[in-house]
Amino acid sequence: PVLGMFGTKPFAADVWAERPKITCFCGAVNRLAVEKIVEEFERHEGVEIDDVYNGCGMLTGNMKLINEQRTDLGFPDVYMACDVYYLENVKQWFQEAQIVSETDMVIAVPKGSDKVQSLEDLLKPGVRVAIGQSEHCPIGALTRRMLTAGGFYDRLIEKQKTFGEVVAIGTDTTPADVAIAYETDAKANADRVDIIHIDSPHTKAVQPFAISRTSMQKHLGRRLYQRIARSPEVFEAAGFRPRSGEFDTG
Secondary structure (H helix, E strand, O other), rough: OOOOHOOOOOOOOOOOOOEEEEEEEHHHHHHHHHHHHHHHHHHHHHOEEEEEEEHHHHHHHHHHHHHHOOOOOOEEEEEEEOOOHHHHOHHHHOOOEEEEEEEEEEEEOOOOOOOOOHHHHHHOOOOOEEEOOOOHHHHHHHHHHHHHHHHHHHHHHHHHHHHHEEEOOOOOOOOOEEEEEEEHHHHOOOEEEEEOOOOOOOOOOEEEEEEEEEOHHHHHHHHHHHHHHHHHHHHHHHHOOOOOOOOOOO
């Protein structure tokens, strides 16, 4: 009331701390671009960021186990998902998200291999296919969605029953002839693999950034987003297509 007499308006500020700290849950696919930005932001702002990189299935599973979404018990102040699919089932705990970037799923084959040129070739006998586990990792869930939309998934499962040539990544170390991967990961291994783009409208993975409703450091989280949004060249170098705009506080 006193400040109002002088024409000022109060606003909700972050809880004061000599060295503020936030927890950032970040889908593993984003690490190539985000990790250095976070490190630079920490130094510039004089803050501490507990950055947790993992598959988004694991990250969202952990969120659901944290009592009352309390950030002091480990619930993230900010979350950058591998795809909007992995924000949907926890979105009630976050403010409205802002899209940061996107990348595609591609076919990755050993350098110089000509065994596979399209999704149809995955069904050929003798072609050993590596796909992510749909229950645990985003690339697995998105691959299943893409293959199902194209009518390939059930046929691939039938091939597995007959020939045993489908490898769930993480459960089999036998070399594969082909893998479905994020383009960012494939480009990071360009010395060992060739990239084949997929003719499908379902290959895109879109990465959103959101701030927790229970965070006591929302302004700090917003500044972190703004720093990420001002780094399109970092995302481009990692193989992403930047899509950052203004943050909507929700």
